[in-house]
Amino acid sequence: MDKHNHRASGPAAAAFRTEETDGIMATDYAPRTRDHGPREHRVPPVLRAPFEGRAWRELAYVVCGLPLAMVAFVLAVSTISLGAGLLVTFLGIPVLAGGLALFRGFGALERARARVLLGLDVPPPQALRKARPGAMGWIGAVLKSGVSWRHLLYGVLHMPWAVFSFSVAVVFWSYGLAALTYPLYGWAVTHADGSKGVQLYSDMDNQVYLNTPLEMALISAIGLVLVIACPWVTRALVSVDRLMVSGLLGRSALDSRVSELESDRGVVVDTAAADLRRIERDLHDGAQARLVALAMDLGLAKEKLAEDPEAAARMVDEAHGEVKVALQELRDLARGIHPxxxxxxxxxxxxxxxxxxxxxxxxxxxxxxxxxxxxxxxxxxxxxxxxxxxxxxxxxxxxxxxxxxxxxxxxxxxxxxxxxxxxxxxxxxxxxxxxxxxxxxxxxxxxxxxxxxxxxxxxxxxxxx
The missing domain is CATH 3.30.565.10 (Histidine kinase-like ATPase, C-terminal domain)
Incomplete structure (x- = not known):
């Protein structure tokens, strides 16, 4: 048996996990065991999903997304066409910059919508970095920013997906709820005007009505299946929205890495400065002070050498011991820098x-x-x-x-x-x-x-x- 089987392995030490509890950062290999875990439900998640708030929030995200996507698509096409058409003049540049800036604001709206309705917290991208002050510096920063163009791309790509997801989600929910509640309004329609019920199919020769109790029960059962499936269909649809919001409206991997490296650089600089202060303090309070005292003792011994050789010898002997201590302190200091x-x-x-x-x-x-x-x-x-x-x-x-x-x-x-x-x-x-x-x-x-x-x-x- 390998003697290191108990160790963690892999780039992240096999499930390193950081957990924040009561404001104190604690790190451990695996999830901690909590005394009070989430309450266990007797109803399976599949049957419970239509009654949870998450399902309705995701549906609201899809429904609200269509009009917003239409507005964004129109603005994107207008920005591209108008800006490209005016590039022969100087006006095309500020038009493009203004449109890109507008889409950065639209991206903030979409991130807020995803955070409220989907629980997806996407950190905002880095602010614009102007190479020079003034309006021209701002225009140049907007046009050079990859974040701005990714926001514009989101406005173009999200439109067809919003139409598709809206159609699928609304059709599933509408048909599911209509079929599930059919025994209620189907009975009312049948008895209200004396008709044969809700017509399912009709041609020149045949007409099919849903009016018998068995047919109503069957349609209601189909509606129940659809209603149970609706939250999962909607969840699959918004998973694509999650990817689009995270990938196009958040920080890119390069931006995140740059921010991380800037933070790490600050830590390294602070650490190096602290090490230099420590070395200076150790030299000043340790070896330097001891060498100053040693020089003074040797000076006194030199003065006493003629009149009191024995006292001078004792002082030199003490100074010899101080030299050994100073040398040891210097060795320890050097070992602390790099052994x-x-x-x-x-x-x-x-x-x-x-x-x-x-x-x-x-x-x-x-x-x-x-x-x-x-x-x-x-x-x-x-x-x-x-x-x-x-x-x-x-x-x-x-x-x-x-x-x-x-x-x-x-x-x-x-x-x-x-x-x-x-x-x-x-x-x-x-x-x-x-x-x-x-x-x-x-x-x-x-x-x-x-x-x-x-x-x-x-x-x-x-x-x-």
Missing amino acids: AVLTDRGLDAALSAIASRCAVPVQVEVDLPARPAPAIEGIAYFTVSELLQNVSKHARATRASIEVWHTDGRLMLQVTDDGRGGASTGGGSGLAGLAERLDAVDGVLVVDSPAGGPTTVTAELPWRG
Whole structure:
């Protein structure tokens, strides 16, 4: 049996999940078990669907969508034709820009409609980025924006689909409700004017009426089937609308990636600045202060060398001890920047070195086919280092373990201790900052730390070897 069968694998560590509870972000491998789950219904979903609000909201979305789609289609065709026709003059450019801006507003309306009636929350696209101020800068930004043209494309493509979905949904609901309630009004029609009932078919030779109790019951049963099927037909129709709204009126994958990279860049810059401040503080308060005191002691020893050699010798001996302490502090500081053992011998030796300095016994297991990229290797080292510091300072553990392995192009780290538990990535803790650092390089931090322990922290990083 593989010794790593218990580990998560895959690009997302096999169902990483982030859940927000009481304002605190908690991350876990699988959905948490809730004490009070959703109420169980005795009626199956298939039979319950026609009576749920979702079915009627989706129907309202389809019905309201047709007139809006007609207006948008007319505006789109008018914008394209008028703008293209006037391009021989300067007027075509502002006409196109105005039409595209109008469709950006229409897109906001459609996103709001989808959010209210379909429960689809599509984030708005990025705002226009003007290369220069003024009206010409705004016109250029609108015309260069792919978002604007995608909104215009939505206005063109949504029209035929809105006609089709409106026709199908209204026909299904109308015929279903009419057939289901036929025994009520069919009886009334038959007895009101003395006719033979509702005519189903007629030609020169034959006439078919629905007037017997059996026929009415059969039509009502067919209507019931149609009514039960109507919500699912409508749901299938609006699934296409969902795709169109998400794909054409929301942020593109490129825009989302740019926003993510901008956010990650901010995290990296803040982290680098914090590290520089830490190094400056450690130098100023540690080695620098100790070296200043050492220089003063050596100066005094030099003055006493002629008149009191024994006192001078004692001062030199004390200064020698201070030199050793200063050297050790400088080594620790250099190790905190980037340890030489990591560069020379890799993660196995570097993690064994920091494990030997931990306050509790630590078992280290590294199973890597090769060395990852230097940057990823450094992030992995400092991640484990910070997690072991938490074990030493806060966990009250008696033992810990470190496991490192490679799977599906990802570097996996797992630090486990038998301490008191209760660790989380919320509340501005050190784990929250560590999670942000990992996220800046497309990594993931997962904390499983129930009260009473044990605590397991798993980090996933890209390999980039």
